[in-house]
Structures are given as C-alpha cells and as structure tokens.
Amino acid sequence: MTEHFPALLVILPLLAAVLIPFSPAAVKRSAWHISFASAAASLALAARLAWEAFALGKVSYWFGGWAPPWGIEYSIDPLGALLLLLTAFVTCAALSYSRAAAPAELAAERLPYFYSCMLLFTSGLTGIIITGDIFNLYVFIEIASLAGYALIAAGRRREALVASYNYLILGTIAATFILLGIGYLYMAAGTLNMADLRERLPQVYHTKTVLTGFAFLVVGLSIKTALFPLHIWLPDAYTHAPSPVSALLAATGTKVGIYAMIRVIFTVFKPEFNPSTVPMTVILAGLACAGIIYGALVALAQTNIKRLLAYSSVSQIGYIILGAAISNQTAMTGSLLHIINHALMKASLFMCAGIILMSTGAEKTGDLKGLGRRMPLTMAAFTAAACSLAGLPLTAGFISKWHLALGAVEAGLWLVVPVILAGSLLTAVYFWKIIEPAYFSPAGERRPVRPEAPAGMLAPAVLLAALGVALGLAAHFPALGAGRAAALLLGNP
Amino acid sequence: MIELIAGKYNYWIYICLMMIGFYAIIAKGNLIKKIIGINIFQSAVFLFYISISKVRGGTAPILWENAVLYDNPLPHVLILTAIVVSVSTTALALALVIRIRKEFGAMEEDRIAKLRSDGP
Amino acid sequence: MSGRGCGGNLIIKTVSGFLIPFIQLFALYLAAHGDLGPGGGFQGGTIFAASLILYAIVFGLDEGREKVYEKAAGVMAAAGVLVFGGIGLLCMAAGGSFLQYSALLPGDVKTAYHLGIYGVEIGVGLAVAGALLLLFMKTAGSRDD
Numbered sequence: 001m002t003e004h005f006p007a008l009l010v011i012l013p014l015l016a017a018v019l020i021p022f023s024p025a026a027v028k029r030s031a032w033h034i035s036f037a038s039a040a041a042s043l044a045l046a047a048r049l050a051w052e053a054f055a056l057g058k059v060s061y062w063f064g065g066w067a068p069p070w071g072i073e074y075s076i077d078p079l080g081a082l083l084l085l086l087t088a089f090v091t092c093a094a095l096s097y098s099r100a101a102a103p104a105e106l107a108a109e110r111l112p113y114f115y116s117c118m119l120l121f122t123s124g125l126t127g128i129i130i131t132g133d134i135f136n137l138y139v140f141i142e143i144a145s146l147a148g149y150a151l152i153a154a155g156r157r158r159e160a161l162v163a164s165y166n167y168l169i170l171g172t173i174a175a176t177f178i179l180l181g182i183g184y185l186y187m188a189a190g191t192l193n194m195a196d197l198r199e200r201l202p203q204v205y206h207t208k209t210v211l212t213g214f215a216f217l218v219v220g221l222s223i224k225t226a227l228f229p230l231h232i233w234l235p236d237a238y239t240h241a242p243s244p245v246s247a248l249l250a251a252t253g254t255k256v257g258i259y260a261m262i263r264v265i266f267t268v269f270k271p272e273f274n275p276s277t278v279p280m281t282v283i284l285a286g287l288a289c290a291g292i293i294y295g296a297l298v299a300l301a302q303t304n305i306k307r308l309l310a311y312s313s314v315s316q317i318g319y320i321i322l323g324a325a326i327s328n329q330t331a332m333t334g335s336l337l338h339i340i341n342h343a344l345m346k347a348s349l350f351m352c353a354g355i356i357l358m359s360t361g362a363e364k365t366g367d368l369k370g371l372g373r374r375m376p377l378t379m380a381a382f383t384a385a386a387c388s389l390a391g392l393p394l395t396a397g398f399i400s401k402w403h404l405a406l407g408a409v410e411a412g413l414w415l416v417v418p419v420i421l422a423g424s425l426l427t428a429v430y431f432w433k434i435i436e437p438a439y440f441s442p443a444g445e446r447r448p449v450r451p452e453a454p455a456g457m458l459a460p461a462v463l464l465a466a467l468g469v470a471l472g473l474a475a476h477f478p479a480l481g482a483g484r485a486a487a488l489l490l491g492n493p
Numbered sequence: 494m495i496e497l498i499a500g501k502y503n504y505w506i507y508i509c510l511m512m513i514g515f516y517a518i519i520a521k522g523n524l525i526k527k528i529i530g531i532n533i534f535q536s537a538v539f540l541f542y543i544s545i546s547k548v549r550g551g552t553a554p555i556l557w558e559n560a561v562l563y564d565n566p567l568p569h570v571l572i573l574t575a576i577v578v579s580v581s582t583t584a585l586a587l588a589l590v591i592r593i594r595k596e597f598g599a600m601e602e603d604r605i606a607k608l609r610s611d612g613p
Numbered sequence: 614m615s616g617r618g619c620g621g622n623l624i625i626k627t628v629s630g631f632l633i634p635f636i637q638l639f640a641l642y643l644a645a646h647g648d649l650g651p652g653g654g655f656q657g658g659t660i661f662a663a664s665l666i667l668y669a670i671v672f673g674l675d676e677g678r679e680k681v682y683e684k685a686a687g688v689m690a691a692a693g694v695l696v697f698g699g700i701g702l703l704c705m706a707a708g709g710s711f712l713q714y715s716a717l718l719p720g721d722v723k724t725a726y727h728l729g730i731y732g733v734e735i736g737v738g739l740a741v742a743g744a745l746l747l748l749f750m751k752t753a754g755s756r757d758d
Contacts, residue, residue, distance in 0.1 A: 007701075007711035015698045022691040065713035135571055142578045149585055158596035159609055165589045169518060172531050172582050176538055179575060183542050186568070555650050577655055577741075584748050591752060 002052070005045045006061040006074040009084075010127045012045075013038050017119035020112050031112040032099050035119050039092045042122065046088035053081035054481065060132075068132075069196045075132035079336070079485035083129045083259050086340055090251045090347050091122050093460040097351050098244035100457045104358050105156055105242040114154055118248070121147035125256050134182050134268065135192050137260060141178065141224065145171045148253060152241040163236035170223055170233045177220030184213025185268075197268050205273055214278070217264050225257035227284075227321055228291030231314045238310035243354025246306060250313055251347035255339050258317070262324055266489040271327060284325035289419045291318030296426035300433070303364045305353050308430060309346070315423060316342045316389065322416065323404050331407025332486035337400035337478060341468065345385040345397070348464035352382040355457055365433055370443025372435075377458055379438050381465035386431035388468035391424040395472035399479065503544035510537035522602040524593065528586045535579045542568045542575075629671045636664040644738040648730045654737025658693075661738065662745035674753060686746035693740025700732045 016038040020031045027034070053059050053076045061074040076084065095118065106114055124144025131137050149171070153164035186192060188209045189200040204210050219230075226234040234254075238246050265280070273280075295315025302308040320342065323335025355378050356362055356371065372379045388395035401424060408416040471478055498505065514537060517530025546568035554566035590600065597605050644657025701712045709716025714729025 004705050004711065007705070011698055011701065011711070015695065018691045018694040018698075022687040062710055063712060065710045065715065135574075139574060139578070142582070146581055146585060149589075153589060153592070157610070158593075161589055161593045161596060162605055162609065165524065165586065165593065168582070168586050168589065169527055169531065172586075173515075173518065173534070175578075176531075176535055180538055180541070183538070183545065183568075187545050192567075573653070573655065588748075588752065 002048060003061070005049050006059065006076065006130055007063070009042060009045050009049070009130065010123055012041060013119040013123040013126070017116045017123065020116045020119075028112040031115040032095075032102075035115040036092070036095050036099075038119060039088070039095045039122065042126070043088040043092050046084045046126075049076055050081035050085045054078055054484070068193050069191055072136055073132040073193060073195075074130045075195070076130050077485070077488055078481065079259070079262070079489060080129050082336065082340070082481055082485055083256065084126065086343055087122075087125050087129065087252050087256065090343055090464075091118075091248065093347060093351075093464060094118075094244050094248040094251070097247065097354075097457050097460045100454045101244050101354050101358065102242065106154055110154065114151070117147045117150045117154075118244075120144075121151060121248070125252055128256050128260055132194050133192050134185070134194055134197065134264075137263075138175065138178050138182055141257075141260065142175050144253070144256070145175060145224075148249060151245045151249070152237050154245065155240040155242050157240055159236070160240035163233075163240045167233040167237045170230075174220040174223035177216045177223070181213045181215075181217030181220060184209050184216065188213065194263070194268050198270065201268070202270065202272075211278065214264075214269065214273075218261065218280075221257060221261040221264065225254050225261060225321070226314060226317055228287045228294060228314070228318060231291070231295075231317075234314060235307055235310040238313065238350075239304060239307045243350060243357065246309075247347045247350040247354070250309070250350055251343040254313065254317055255320075255343050258320055258324070258339065261321075262489065265324070266327075271490055281325045281327060285322055285413070285416065288318040288322035288325055289416060291315065292322070292419055292423040293426075296423050296430065299430045300426065302430075303366065305356070305363060305365060305368075305434065306350070308365070308434070309349050309353060312389065312427065312430065313342075313346060315427065316346070319401070319404060319420070319423065322420075323407065326404075326407050326411050326413060326416070327490065328407055328411050329483070329486055329490060330403050330410055332490060333479065333483045334400050334403025334405075334407055336482035336485055337396070337403060340478060340482070341388060341396040341400050341471070344464045344471075345388045345468050348381055348385040348461050348468070349389075351457070351461035351464070352378050352385070355461065358457070365437065368434060368437045369441040370438070372439035373443065377462060379435075381458075381462045382438075383435055384465040384469055386435065388465075388472065390428040390431060392428075393472075394469065396468050396475070396478070397472070399472055399475045403479075503541070507537045507541040507544065510534075510540065524590045524600050524602065525587075528583060528590070531586070532579065532583060535575070539572045539575060542572050625671055629667055633664050633668055636667070637661055640664065640738075644734055645731065647734045648727070654734040655741050657734070658738035658741030659745060662742045662749070665746060666749050669749070669753070683747065683750045686743045686750060688743070689739050690743030690747060691740075693736045693738065693743060696736030696739065697733055700729060700736065704729070 016034055020028065020034055049059060057077065059076040062068065063072040063074070066072070095115075098115075098118070102111060102114060121144055124140050124142075124147060127140030128137060128144060131140060149164050149168045152167060153161050155163070182192070185197060185201070188204045188207060189197050191197055191200060201210060223230045223233075238250055241249065292315050295311050295313070295318060299308050299311035299315065302311060316338070320335050320338050323331045323333075323338065326332075356368070356375070359375065359378075360367070360371070362368055362371075384395075388397040391397040391401040401420060405417050405420050408414075408420065511534055514530045514532070514534030517533060518527050519530075521527055521530065546565040548562060548564050551562040551564040552560045554564045554569060593605065594600055597608050599605050599608065640657045640660035640663075642657075643652035643660060644654055645652075647653030647657075704713045704716050705711050707716040712729070712733070714726045715722045716725075717729060718725035
C-alpha cells in the first residue's frame with residue numbers, strides 16, 4: 001500500500017474537498033472535522049514518504065502505469081520531502097487554529113465552503129511539490145492559486161475582494177507566462193518530464209527558444225513567489241485575508257512557489273546553464289538584495305500589524321532567493337533552512353496577530369499598549385518568532401542567516417554580506433515597533449479585553465514559535481537534511 | 494526578411510494577440526475589460542501551442558485508415574486542460590467583480606481606489 | 614434577466630424547444646466518443662450545460678426550476694469528481710497504479726482501457742455540467758437591487 005502514497009496525498013484532500021459542500025446539513029456541520037482528519041492523514045502519509053525519500057534517495061510513482069517519458073511521474077527527493085513535511089505540518093496547524101478563528105471572521109453558512117477551499121489549496125500545493133512533470137506543475141499551480149483567490153476573498157472587509165481580484169489578475173498573468181515557458185521548452189526538447197528535460201536540453205542550451213522559455217518561466221514563477229519588483233499583490237492579499245488564510249498562505253504559498261523556481265533552475269536546467277549563457281545568478285541576487293532592503297524599509301513605515309508582517313515576508317523571501325542565487329553548498333543550505341524557518345515563524349506571527357485581533361480588536365501597532373501583561377502567552381510566542389526571523393542567536397533564524405552569510409563569503413560576493421546584516425538589523429527594528437508597546441508601555445484602556453484566547457488557537461501559535469527556538473538549539477538535524485537536499489540540487493554527490 | 498515574416502507568421506500572430514490582451518489588462522480601468530484582456534492573452538497562448546503541433550503533411554490527430562502522418566496530439570491535450578483552467582479563472586474573476594459591484598457600487602479601478610477605507 | 618424569458622417570442626420558443634433535445638443528444642455523443650475522435654468529458658459537459666442554460670434564457674428563470682437545478686447541479690458536480698476519483702481508487706485497489714485501467718480486467722487490456730476512459734469521461738462530464746449550471750444559477754438568479 002505504501003507505494004500508492006504519492007497519489008493518495010493528492011487525491012484524498014481533493015475528494016474530501018468535494019464531499020463537504022454538497023452534502024446534507026449534518027455533514028456540513030462537521031466540515032472542520034472532515035478537513036482536519038484529511039490534513040492529519042496527509043501529515044502521516046507525508047511523514048512516511050519523507051522517511052522513505054531520505055532513506056532511498058528518491059521515491060517514484062507512475063500514474064496509470066505508464067513509464068516516465070510518456071507518462072506522468074511523481075518523484076520525491078529529499079528537497080521535496082522536506083517541503084512536503086513542512087506543508088503538511090503547517091496545514092494541520094492552520095486548520096486546528098481555524099476551528100476557533102474561522103467562525104469569528106466568517107459567516108456561519110460560508111464555513112463548509114471555506115474548509116473545502118482550504119483542502120483544495122492543500123491538494124494543489126502537495127501536487128506542486130511532488131510532481132515530476134512540468135505541465136502537471138502548471139495545472140497544480142493553477143489549482144492552488146484559484147483556491148487561494150477564493151480564500152483571500154473570504155476576508156471580513158470589502159477590501160479583501162479587491163485584493164483578491166488584483167492577485168487574480170497578476171497570478172493569471174504569471175501562470176500564463178509559465179504555460180508559455182513550458183511551451184517553448186517542449187518545442188525545443190519534445191518532452192515534458194523534468195528528468196528527461198534535464199537530459200535533452202543541454203544540446204539546445206544556446207538556442208533562443210530555450211532562452212525565451214527559461215525567461216518566461218522565471219518571470220512567471222517570480223510573480224508567484226513575490227520576488228522584489230513583482231511583489232505588488234502580496235501586501236494587500238495578506239492584510240485583508242482571514243487570519244488562518246494569512247497564516248497558511250504566508251507559510252506555504254510563496255515557499256512552494258520558490259520550490260518550483262528552484263526545481264526549474266536547478267533540476268530542469270543544470271547549474272551549468274546559468275553562467276554560460278545568461279548571468280542569472282547575478283540578476284536574481286541583485287533583485288533579492290533589493291527586495292530584502294525594500295521590504296524591511298517599507299515594513300518600518302507600516303502601522304497595520306498584518307501589513308507590517310506582509311512586507312516582512314517580502315524581505316524574507318529575498319533572503320531565500322539570495323541563497324538560491326548564490327548557489328554554492330553553504331548558501332543553498334542556508335536558503336533551505338530559511339524556507340523552513342520563515343514558514344514556521346510567519347505562520348506563528350500571523351496566528352498571534354489573529355489572536356490579538358479576535359481578543360482585543362486591535363489592528364494597529366498603536367493599540368498594542370500593555371498587551372504583554374494581559375496576553376502573556378501570545379506575546380511570548382510573537383516575541384520568540386520575531387527573534388527567530390531577525391536572526392538572534394539560539395534560534396533557527398541565526399543558523400540559516402549564518403549559512404547565508406558564510407555562503408556569500410565563500411563565493412566572494414562581499415557586497416552581499418552587509419545587505420544580509422542590514423536586513424537582520426532592520427527586521428529587529430520593525431519588530432521592536434510591536435514588542436516595545438506590548439511590554440514596555442502602560443496599558444491603554446481604550447479597548448475591552450477578553451481573556452487569553454482559546455487553547456485551540458493558542459496552541460498552534462505557541463508550538464510553531466517554540467519550534468523556532470528548538471530548531472535553533474538542535475540545529476544539527478535540519479541542517480543535515482537541508483545539506484543533503486542542497487547537495488542533490490547542485491549536483492554534488 | 495520575407496522569410497522572417499512569412500515563414501513564421503504564426504508567431505507574429507500570437508505575439509500581436511498576446512500584446513493586445515496584455516495592453517487591455519494594463520491600460521483599461523474597467524474590471525470586466527481586464528478580464529476580457531486576460532481571455533485574449535490566454536487565447537494567444539493557446540494558438541501558439543496548437544500552431545507548434547502541426548506537422549508538414551500530417552492529418553488531424555484522429556485515428557484514420559488512410560492516414561500516413563499525424564499531427565502531434567500532445568499540445569492539443571495540453572490546451573484542453575489549459576482551456577478548462579482559463580474558464581475556471583474567468584468564472585472566479587466574474588464572481589469577484591459581481592461582489593465588488595455589490596459592495597462598492599463601482600466597477601472602475603480608480604473609483605474603487607477612492608472608496609477604499611485604507612487609502613490608495 | 615426577467616422571469617418571463619424572451620417576452621414570449623413564438624419563433625425563439627418553438628425553435629429552441631425543438632432543438633434542445635438534439636443539443637443534449639449531441640452533448641452525450643461528444644462525451645462518450647472522447648477517446649476515438651474530437652470530444653471528451655469537458656466538451657460534452659459544457660454543451661449539456663449550455664442546453665439547459667438556453668432553456669432558462671428562453672423560457673424564463675422561475676423559482677421552481679431554479680430550486681431543482683441548483684441542488685441537482687451541486688450534487689452532479691460533486692458526483693462527477695467522486696466518480697473520477699472512485700475509478701482511480703478502484704484501479705489502485707485492483708492492483709495497478711492510480712488510473713491504470715488495465716488492472717480492472719487483467720485479461721482484456723483493450724476493453725479495460727475503453728471502459729475505464731468511458732467512465733472517467735462520464736465523471737468529468739457530470740462535474741463540468743454541474744459546475745457550469747451552478748455558476749449560471751448563482752450569478753443569474755441573484756436579485757440585484
């Protein structure tokens with residue numbers, strides 16, 4: 001049975017998602033239970049598959065029994081296994097958080113459709129991570145994106161609709177560019193399987209067809225991952241979405257987009273493609289550095305908590321792409337570690353912001369005075385997650401930024417190191433804007449305060465933040481896994 | 494020069510259509526016109542895919558006794574999937590526009606920007 | 614969209630009333646012949662939904678028919694996806710990969726493929742028709758005031 005797990009990982013959330021909205025009312029009332037059961041089952045399947053992928057090196061599944069260059073193949077290597085585990089874990093956390101959070105932010109009759117869309121989003125993300133066929137990648141990108149647009153539009157305010165519409169327009173342009181890129185690559189090589197493309201493309205690397213296809217693919221995927229100049233959709237979308245959706249999207253949506261970009265640049269195109277024909281590393285590194293500084297500076301100026309976190313995401317995504325662009329072993333390990341770190345910490349931060357919103361109605365940084373005393377656990381989780389993102393020692397963020405800086409030094413890119421350090425400093429400063437009034441100001445009694453949030457909402461936020469500290473102290477384990485995945489990507493045995 | 498234009502006319506057509514659609518998305522302020530622009534943009538990409546599947550001297554990719562050479566059926570299959578995706582996206586976009594119209598009372602980008610409560 | 618349809622125009626009502634069953638027959642033909650010629654589940658489902666939408670446009674969107682279509686459309690859409698997934702899982706249970714039709718009838722591979730693809734196309738057609746009908750009913754039936 002275990003050999004069917006790749007297919008089950010994608011199919012089970014899909015079938016559960018369809019089952020919920022069109023059932024009798026009794027099933028609709030238990031929509032949360034069905035979706036959480038599906039997410040927990042996915043986590044178990046993902047854990048088993050990840051263990052197998054790390055043990056065997058690669059897990060492969062042929063759809064319909066057709067052998068790879070003709071059929072669709074699902075292949076999971078250590079990098080995919082890492083992301084799979086991360087996505088399944090964050091989905092479980094976000095779903096358990098939304099048990100109390102979703103009814104507070106959405107109308108009751110919309111809840112079954114909300115959970116159905118969350119399951120569709122999960123199914124799409126899982127498909128992106130484990131597929132080995134490049135057109136299948138496009139289909140799953142669109143499934144995940146469409147579910148994402150619907151989820152964002154479920155926000156409380158009417159601005160959520162406009163944010164979702166803008167994200168839809170930009171996301172569809174991006175997906176169409178990806179489709180174009182796939183078309184050019186198919187024209188040049190005649191196959192759609194990623195491993196087969198890796199074999200066949202080197203003979204045609206110098207032709208304009210492959211260069212154009214590569215350009216379209218990278219631009220399309222950059223819009224999806226919100227790389228610096230193409231990040232416009234992100235602040236509005238994350239600010240106005242409901243809190244569980246912000247947590248899930250910020251943690252998984254862009255990371256899976258980065259995973260797709262890394263797959264295209266390093267698995268479909270060999271690393272030798274980059275220096276010989278197009279200075280891809282230089283361009284991506286430059287844009288990433290600009291994104292780090294820009295995101296951090298604009299986050300400094302924000303007064304809305306969720307908007308600040310959204311611009312912080314733009315900045316941290318710059319770090320991840322920087323590591324991938326420098327593309328030596330250390331920097332790539334740092335990039336993968338930062339994917340894990342940012343996903344867990346951003347989910348925790350958005351969950352804390354949602355708890356603060358639900359308990360006190362506070363949305364601006366100015367309304368947080370004295371919250372550290374009245375909501376101790378929430379602010380403790382927020383502070384721990386913020387320290388990890390800023391890269392303070394003893395947290396997972398320190399390990400990933402250390403690897404990034406070391407990788408930059410090893411590659412001789414001395415200009416990048418001050419950018420990394422400046423970004424960390426700015427991160428600490430803009431998080432201080434939130435932590436300072438919470439702990440060091442006398443309480444302002446303008447808003448009625450409910451007691452500390454229900455355990456179902458608090459537990460995932462605290463757990464994720466605690467993981468940040470734990471992964472920083474026990475850094476050997478994730479570094480080993482990330483190092484192995486990075487080595488496989490770069491072609492070092 | 495003639496070879497560049499006449500020999501590759503399918504690429505010229507698809508590029509012109511794509512740029513028309515792209516211009517509509519960027520330059521038009523009405524939300525529905527943007528959706529129409531996206532449709533034109535995606536239709537251009539479909540034309541591109543179908544045009545590269547043509548084999549010189551091949552018949553349609555349907556099983557037939559008198560056929561010697563077939564066109565490549567794979568891009569046709571890819572475009573079927575892409576058309577379904579395009580229809581779903583258009584449906585979602587139109588549903589969003591209907592709700593935006595109900596909430597804001599406007600369908601123009603600049604008027605909605607003025608009506609937003611968190612500033613432009 | 615008025616509840617009275619096209620104002621009772623006799624020509625439109627007669628012609629569409631005559632054509633709609635043929636349109637539906639054509640839709641079923643397209644859905645069933647997907648593996649041998651042009652067509653397939655998506656095309657058949659779309660044309661089936663189009664025939665019912667034509668009916669609603671011409672003859673009026675009364676509340677009664679709207680209620681029937683809406684519930685039935687939702688169930689149809691879900692049933693289609695479940696049929697598709699169900700056939701795939703059936704192939705898995707019979708020993709092959711997901712959607713490996715040859716596992717269903719180990720002796721006769723050609724018939725197994727034919728039946729498998731046929732079932733999957735029916736599932737896709739149901740899902741597409743249901744989804745399009747649901748979309749139409751939700752957007753057209755809302756009272757915009």
